[in-house]
Amino acid sequence: xxxxxxxxxxxxxxxxxxxLKWLKKEGEYVKKNEPIVEIETxxxxxxxxxxxxxxxxxxxEKEGNIVEVGKPIAILTxxxxxxxxxxxxxxxxKLVEIKEKEEKIEAQEIEIKxxxxxxxxxxxxxxxxxxxxxxxxxxxxxxxxxxxDVLTIIEKIEKEKRTKEEKxxxxxxxxxxxxxxxxxxxxxxxxxxxxxxxxxEADLTELVKLREKMKSLAQDxxxxxxxxxxxxxxxxxxxxxxxxxxxxxxxxxxxIILHRSYNIGIAVATDEGLVVPVIKKADQKSLIExxxxxxxxxxKAKKRELTLENVQGGTFSITNIGSIGGLFSFPVINYPQxxxxxxxxxxxxxxxxxxxxxxxxxxxxxxxxxxxxVLDGAIAALFMKDLINYLEKPELLFLExx
Numbered sequence: 001x002x003x004x005x006x007x008x009x010x011x012x013x014x015x016x017x018x019x020l021k022w023l024k025k026e027g028e029y030v031k032k033n034e035p036i037v038e039i040e041t042x043x044x045x046x047x048x049x050x051x052x053x054x055x056x057x058x059x060x061e062k063e064g065n066i067v068e069v070g071k072p073i074a075i076l077t078x079x080x081x082x083x084x085x086x087x088x089x090x091x092x093x094k095l096v097e098i099k100e101k102e103e104k105i106e107a108q109e110i111e112i113k114x115x116x117x118x119x120x121x122x123x124x125x126x127x128x129x130x131x132x133x134x135x136x137x138x139x140x141x142x143x144x145x146x147x148x149d150v151l152t153i154i155e156k157i158e159k160e161k162r163t164k165e166e167k168x169x170x171x172x173x174x175x176x177x178x179x180x181x182x183x184x185x186x187x188x189x190x191x192x193x194x195x196x197x198x199x200x201e202a203d204l205t206e207l208v209k210l211r212e213k214m215k216s217l218a219q220d221x222x223x224x225x226x227x228x229x230x231x232x233x234x235x236x237x238x239x240x241x242x243x244x245x246x247x248x249x250x251x252x253x254x255x256i257i258l259h260r261s262y263n264i265g266i267a268v269a270t271d272e273g274l275v276v277p278v279i280k281k282a283d284q285k286s287l288i289e290x291x292x293x294x295x296x297x298x299x300k301a302k303k304r305e306l307t308l309e310n311v312q313g314g315t316f317s318i319t320n321i322g323s324i325g326g327l328f329s330f331p332v333i334n335y336p337q338x339x340x341x342x343x344x345x346x347x348x349x350x351x352x353x354x355x356x357x358x359x360x361x362x363x364x365x366x367x368x369x370x371x372x373x374v375l376d377g378a379i380a381a382l383f384m385k386d387l388i389n390y391l392e393k394p395e396l397l398f399l400e401x402x
Contacts, residue, residue, distance in 0.1 A: 233290065333369050
């Protein structure tokens with residue numbers, strides 16, 4: 001006749017267990033005392049031997065189920081035995097409330113309350129007990145609390161603990177003012193523009209020589225001549241050839257706006273953060289005029305005296321990272337503009353010239369971050385090629401016909 005396998009009493013005070021793994025499949029032969037199922041309780045994990053020899057006819061409780069002691073978990077039959085369709089199973093005893101004084105067991109250990117029982121897997125109970133967590137004080141969507149649920153609680157508790165400890169060791173600075181505006185703009189740019197990077201290099205040997213000759217002339221006019229005015233001039237000439245680079249993108253209207261004015265933003269580092277004042281109508285200004293305006297805007301930025309007019313209306317931006325160092329960077333686009341040029345450190349490097357000779361040249365890396373929604377990689381590459389041509393042959397910047 002069929003034999004009903006019930007979950008045995010595994011240890012004192014253990015009232016239920018979790019089916020971890022069935023060691024035999026339905027239809028397989030089981031020897032007497034051969035392990036048939038693996039059970040996990042809040043105390044131990046054990047393999048339950050079969051008290052009967054025969055065929056595992058039917059598994060009543062699936063892996064992962066929480067089963068009370070005494071409840072049927074499987075049916076075994078003799079080999080070749082015919083089984084009736086309906087087998088009467090003895091109803092398992094109900095889980096009764098265990099009084100703390102009578103059993104001398106803490107209510108937290110077995111997770112039973114007077115009014116409401118907390119259902120949890122044995123591994124979850126053990127973990128909660130080890131960490132001193134009262135599961136009855138937490139709410140869960142699932143009826144049965146699993147180990148991963150307790151781990152989530154532990155992680156939350158540990159995080160709160162670390163936060164309290166870190167507050168004694170760190171200085172918390174509210175994000176406000178310029179830094180908050182920068183954070184907002186950068187996040188907006190990254191969220192909307194499809195950032196893509198193109199990197200190239202230029203031989204600035206001739207430009208270095210030209211600037212050196214012009215430095216004294218600029219000083220006579222009270223101007224400090226850096227490389228940035230030359231880069232701005234070269235950028236303006238190149239933007240005229242590639243109007244889609246001198247553009248902004250209107251996300252609300254889904255429109256590309258091509259600008260006929262050339263308002264070049266220059267990134268300036270201040271104690272409060274990076275700001276980008278704008279040189280308006282750069283195409284109508286001389287090299288010295290651009291140099292003067294760069295100096296004026298940089299001073300105003302560092303003194304926090306920039307007006308709204310100074311920072312609005314940009315159509316293309318340049319960030320000069322060369323004074324700080326580094327090989328090259330991936331600048332964030334000054335949204336809603338569609339491109340920003342990164343100008344880096346000028347360094348002497350050995351270069352093989354057209355005649356196959358090795359020569360020491362003044363080289364620089366240039367990086368163009370662009371919005372791929374507006375510009376294709378080919379356009380970006382061509383833009384950079386023409387820009388490099390102006391920088392490598394700076395005399396072209398002073399030819400009015402160009």
